[in-house]
Amino acid sequence: MKISTKGDYGVRALIELALHEGEGPVQRADIAHRRQIPESYLDHLLAQLRRDGFIRSTRGPGGGHELARPPAEICLLHVLESLEGSLAPLGCLSDDPADDAHDPLCGQQWVWREIFDEMRRRLAAISLADLTERERERERAERVMAAAPHYKI
Amino acid sequence: MKISTKGDYGVRALIELALHEGEGPVQRADIAHRRQIPESYLDHLLAQLRRDGFIRSTRGPGGGHELARPPAEICLLHVLESLEGSLAPLGCLSDDPADDAHDPLCGQQWVWREIFDEMRRRLAAISLADLTERERERERAERVMAAAPHYKI
DNA sequence: AGATTGTCGAGCGATTTAGTCAGCATTGTA
């Protein structure tokens, strides 16, 4: 019942791109360093995100990666589905026809369907812009803490 | 992002026990047949459920398995956690200290924490009694359909 | 005693995860 590192890494990488939106392309190595992602693994994640139209990449010196759309228009649901495939917690809830084999007697499907729907609803409601906003807020809070240590606890 | 067959099988098995609550122990082979679960695999699931106090088993002829508590007092959350371990979708949300390694910068943790909390809340609100009630209802509906075919569609 | 049931642990093949690596393609710069 875990989402894999792909999803987490990928979102982290996109946040990094969103934070530098409008400052030209960010390089693979920079993303990898700042977000602690194995560089050559990140390659594959970026490739997938490119295929699905979330980012645009340019080669050559000064090249790198940047968001293909404004951060506010990229939601977590689609990003995660791109990297992880269907997020359905049970095969019988997946749209993917490769998953089949549902016990027609199984009386718990409705539970999971509700949970799954709620999950998707929430993920769809959160954009990269929301995530970067959160990060910036926390960063601000930390600066305040650092500047005025007597506030602590 | 899937729950494994363990969870699904296990819940199916418990539903089967709940349906026959009060009629004496149900045998492994019966559960396996009725719910389409490999018999020798089911063994391990039942063992786990026994260890965690959900069922009681008796050996010898006429033996089998039965619920250790009333169906209304067994919730889906605990059953699934017993069979699957922590349901946390990210290592950094797990109570299990074996999972660590959280990127302190990662700005998406709060999203998943909320989803996870909601999920647990829902799973905790559903008991085996609720599930059997659902199955019985559907069965009734199906009997009506069968008796009066012209109602179809 | 013998049949019937559950209990336990070892082991195993397939699949998935989480990468690595080598080599090619493209582009900017000197």
Place this chain on the structure above:
DNA sequence: TACAATGCTGACTAAATCGCTCGACAATCT
């Protein structure tokens, strides 16, 4: 034009997990 910096791709792999099977054993009923 050479070359360096970057991205792109696919093949490969080690380790973990999944979904079981099997065999030996223990308890209980008749």
